[in-house]
Amino acid sequence: MSGPIVEAEGVVKTFGPIRALDGVDISFEAGIIYGLLGPNGAGKTTLIRVLTTLIRPDAGTARVAGIDVLADPTAARTKMGLAGQFAAVDDYLTGRENVEMVGRLYGLSRGDARRRAAEVLERIGLVDAADRPVRTYSGGMRRRLDLAASMVGRPQVLFLDEPTTGIDPRSRIDIWNLIQDLVADGTTILLTTQYLDEADQLAARVAVIDCGRVITEGTPSELKDKLGGAVVELTVTDDCRDQTLAALATVTGEQPAYEPSTKKITVPAPDGARTLMAVVRSLDSSEIVPDDITLRKPTLDDVFLALTGHHAEDQTQTSATKPRRPRRIR
């Protein structure tokens, strides 16, 4: 099959006064992991719900595996699997019963459902716990079970809504490996995340979504190039702040950003450690000693600050007050 495997065009969804999706376009080819990156309330879950036929958009079209999800939702459902943001598993059933039930509802015969459940439980590392009631599972195990259930019908496209949120770092790596295995086997995955490093690790392409709109789209490295790779972050005493900002502007040729609430000054460091050393030399010659100075990778927050002019976490607060001036993008 050629052409995009998932395609959304001009998708709008409102909840009363809230425009959860405000004209979203995404499109990607089969066989990749596509990342949907955005802060709380960005519209990630709403977009997944539209694509998985759980809600009808107010406007726009969506196709999954070549099937129009609005015109033919039942056919589309045979092609996809969903693991929602909160594990939808039955506490009083065993892990195996949960997965077998979903297999049956995909239309598998009893025997096929049993075999397939054993297969995915093995694959997801839940064999030992498979016959225990889910009530006794940890949060990470429930998450994995939910993932197992979403895989049981061998969907062409898997939708994973924040598959690693609230999961300890080790289980997180396990889930990453599993996702990569699935893609190696030919499944296409759309996953949402709030973590830049996750999108970076896994996704071949990423759409950054904010306030119901895709604000940028591309490969993770394209995304980071927009930010210039690394950032120098420092704090100084209030009386030498202006002098510092001027010095930084001269050294890097960029306007530094100052965040009053944290008193942090950040400036892009396109040459990494070299930029940091140049900054240090310049401050030293002006006899400024920063309280703290670090060179770090850009975070999701930096992406947001750069692309939207507001922080990822406090967008509701920021949009209610005066919008901050966007930092210049190289």
Added chain:
Amino acid sequence: MTALPARSRVGLAQAVRDTAVITKRNLLRNVRLPQLLLFSTVQPVMFLLLFNYVFGGAIGRAIPPAAGGKYINWLIPGLVVQVATFGAGQTALGLTEDLSKGVIDRFRSLPMARSAVLAGRTMSDLIRNGLIISLMLGVGFLIGFRYQTDFVRLVAGVAVALAFTYAMSWVMAAIGLAVKNPEAAQSAVFLPVFPLVFASSVFVPTQTMPDWLRAFADNQPITVTTNALRGLILGEGALLPGQTVEGQILAALAWAAGILAVFAPLAVRVYRRTVS
């Protein structure tokens, strides 16, 4: 890797199968947590004991002789209908719980019959309520209940109660889906049901009620269904003059069919609205 064929329509056979899968899933909860069934039985048994021993002596004088001179014989058919009514409330609670836990979203993302979620829920609650009624009848027998007709009629009486509880499950489904959250469902379901159960012939004969209340009590479905059960279990002498057993059975079944005809489509409509 064999992909599943894309299917645009879910056939009837598949719909029946999906309903069976959901029914089994819902029932497993009662098997895994047997306390659930027990607690649901404790309440009617408590009513049985309280009414039988506390009020039995006083009320006993007002009941028709068809009850064999024992208040418990008169009370049991009423309590069966009470259990059928309260038990239906479970449909609302089960649905709201599945809604709030995202289970319904999971079902809706699968290529299964859409009807199976509601059909499976009402079916499993029907089976569950049948079990509770049997348990309660068992306790009744232990403390002195005896049917005055024959066993076949007792079973027929239970069948009428099941028709009623099934219809009421659809009322409760509509209420639960409309209020959505489990805590709100708890009161939304039992608030309207309590006055209906008490302003009926379940516990006491309606003759002692003031006229205005009696006019209501005599004609509401819980009384009609209770009368049908009493007629079947105790004989025609348990009914008011002019009432026949067949007449009360027909009236009870008509109520069940009417409630079902109104509330099943309504519940389906509320379901569609709630989930999207």
